[in-house]
Amino acid sequence: MRTSIATVCLSGTLDQKLVAAREAGFDGVEIFEPDLVAAPQSPEAIRARAEQLGLSLDLYQPFRDFEGVGPELLEPNLRRARAKFALMNRLGIETMLLCSNVATARSGDEHLAAAQLRLLGDAAERFGVRIAYEALAWGRFVDSYEAAARIVRLSDHPRVGLCLDSFHILSKGHDPEAIETIPAEKIFFVQMADAPLLSMDVLSWSRHHRLFPGEGGFDLGTFMGHLARTGYDGPVSLEIFNDTFRQSDPFATALHARRSLRWLEHETASSLGPTRGGRAVQMTTDALPSVAPPADVNYVELRTRELPELRRLLRQLGFNSRGTHRTKAVELWSQGDARIVLGAPDSTRPQPTVAGIGLSVSDPATALRRARDLFAPDVPRDEAAGDEPLVGVRAPDGSEVFFGAEGTTEPKWVDEFGSPPPEESPMIDRVDHVNLAQPWQYFDAAVLFFHAVLDLHAEASIDVAAPVGLVRSQVLRSDDGVLRIALNLVPSGASEDAILPQHVAFATSDVLSFARASRERGFRPLDIPANYYDDLEARFALDPALLDGLRELNVMYDRDESGEFLHFYTHPVGTVFLEVVERRGAYAGYGALNAPVRLASQYRHRHSANEGEPA
Structure with a gap:
């Protein structure tokens, strides 16, 4: 399993976050845009620093409010996207997270959304980058991964795929089993988060109460089992919005985060069972040594x-x-x-x-x-x-x-x-x-x-x-x-x-x-x-x-x-x-x-x- 962590999970400067991720043993990081904007280093210097640390820069995020808009906003949106694609080239990042529209969409027509994503894919093609489309749980029209998958399929563009986020799927009570119907090559990125089982609006739940895998009430082992059966072999990343983690020592939090992914790997292996079932599983899913309860x-x-x-x-x-x-x-x-x-x-x-x-x-x-x-x-x-x-x-x-x-x-x-x-x-x-x-x-x-x-x-x-x-x-x-x-x-x-x-x-x-x-x-x-x-x-x-x-x-x-x-x-x-x-x-x-x-x-x-x- 290739491991990654979003810089939003950690406190400190961008450089401190990169060093903490490397010391904890992560393979890569997601660059959260506010961390980049606030950093004094140039994109080229950040790219060089990551290379020096042996970290891949796996995702640039987030890009918001693109699809479902009227013609008056489409061209400004494409101009905004082209600027971000050029920035990604400077950073050496190949994938951008596109969140489903929560503010400016005027239509829920999936064919319209797909056509606009196709245009975005054409722009991405010119820069050699990809778009990972994610359904936010509070999206105005697109709030489920199955809807996002339909739109990606309709867009029919090699540069447009999906980002699957466990929080957005499980917080809405959506069944993750249909993940197995998605071709592995159309899953561009995966983000994992746990959470306590709360009764509150999903936006506040997401922004303040996410947890690392193993700390909340979500069945992440089964979720990962469905993902593994697709043959997905890309990064499995942590995107945790939590007030406590963003105030804690970044090195301790990064180690804590890495432990959670190792536990998740074990839960995935347990979910798949001895045969690992279904299609070929590309991810490494090693179970932890089994221990008997203390006497x-x-x-x-x-x-x-x-x-x-x-x-x-x-x-x-x-x-x-x-x-x-x-x-x-x-x-x-x-x-x-x-x-x-x-x-x-x-x-x-x-x-x-x-x-x-x-x-x-x-x-x-x-x-x-x-x-x-x-x-x-x-x-x-x-x-x-x-x-x-x-x-x-x-x-x-x-x-x-x-x-x-x-x-x-x-x-x-x-x-x-x-x-x-x-x-x-x-x-x-x-x-x-x-x-x-x-x-x-x-x-x-x-x-x-x-x-x-x-x-x-x-x-x-x-x-x-x-x-x-x-x-x-x-x-x-x-x-x-x-x-x-x-x-x-x-x-x-x-x-x-x-x-x-x-x-x-x-x-x-x-x-x-x-x-x-x-x-x-x-x-x-x-x-x-x-x-x-x-x-x-x-x-x-x-x-x-x-x-x-x-x-x-x-x-x-x-x-x-x-x-x-x-x-x-x-x-x-x-x-x-x-x-x-x-x-x-x-x-x-x-x-x-x-x-x-x-x-x-x-x-x-x-x-x-x-x-x-x-x-």
Whole structure:
């Protein structure tokens, strides 16, 4: 698959965008006209710069409002086109994107549109360039790829073909299967974009909410399967209009974008199946290495300056210290199969408090190969003689994911901390889920990372009301629920003291007994207001004894048709807090209706502490 990216996807100057695309491994770029107009370099210098970087310039775009016009506008349109064709010659670009008319068309007559495109093709012939006609989802008369294909066929010109854009097709609910009826030689260019499934006008949806493949709700694997069966072998490009990406570091965004196309290549191969079916498939469509879901969450690593306070909290929750690593400045705390690696922040680079997750997998080497195929950077682990080998990669926010060999007993690396396991019966079973607060510039990239690298499946995102604004939450999980990652988007513009803490949730079989035992060790849970329990009684008509127990212990409750969920929270320690949960029956959620109450309580506690008031 030849890969390309539109310069509109990236922030920075045109030269920075070209360098970022090259460093991320793209083969070429689309030049977005405003980027060229604003650039101080001449077209010839831009062409030379792209050649120096080893990038092809694949498309010049956009050319607007041409077809369906009256005779008074046709000649001005052709004059405008000839000027752009001459510019393309200077840039060395062979294909121009022509968007279907949204403003000046006075007729929807497809024969008229075809005749005008034929004239445009004649003009393109003289400059040796091509026209890729694209149906915009909001085109005045032409808003479907099948209509655009009919017009291209009627124009009957070798210089006139189609541009297929997944957003314009799928956002309108059009069936992409008919792509297979289009001759490959008439598909001049392909643009890919994903998007969340929203109910809003399609223009606003397109301009502000497109996503890279793998981050939204479109079935892009099937779309690409239809395309591949035509025999198309041209560039597959990304055209993403998204406010976040255009404010983010262009090098990080370009790498994120390249990862999305590698994932899309895998989805295409999966869609085509082992026979690759239909007509000959010219695109390279290699599947990623297949990985089994993790057997367990081996450990969670926390990095914080508040080490004494976090140690005290872990003791109150019944965790046992397993000692300090023999060669590294980290310590291990455990209870049951839940393990916390605890250390001070790394002063050499930014690092979130939840600094790492260790996973037990059946084949660490294959898991690492898949991650590398998706351009995840390696995290080298300093290993002394006798240390258990672990391999890991870095997530977009700087946290780490390590893969260790699956086993039936405690992992071997635990021996590197020295202390034997405690003898008393644990009340915590394992890690239930990990909640990672994500700064705005990393959220979408994190969704793609965990979806693609770990083969986790994204659940529907929700918005949760918090004192600092609406918090977008997205859960990704393995099919068996062993690994659950909840991503929370920090509201844009939030001040430093409003940053959402991250948290780790532990599973127990009896949360009320656990809460009482923790209280006897001096634990004080996050305060939940009495109004919450009054509302709980009204919603669920709980047994009075259960309700009294929940109220007494500050335990929260949820229920659905599959089961029940009981859980409580600790106060934040710096930018992390802990949660203990009990799932009854087949309950698979996270108590979403309780989240606003928890967020408000944490906010109140933090601000009371900052102001010197009793918390």
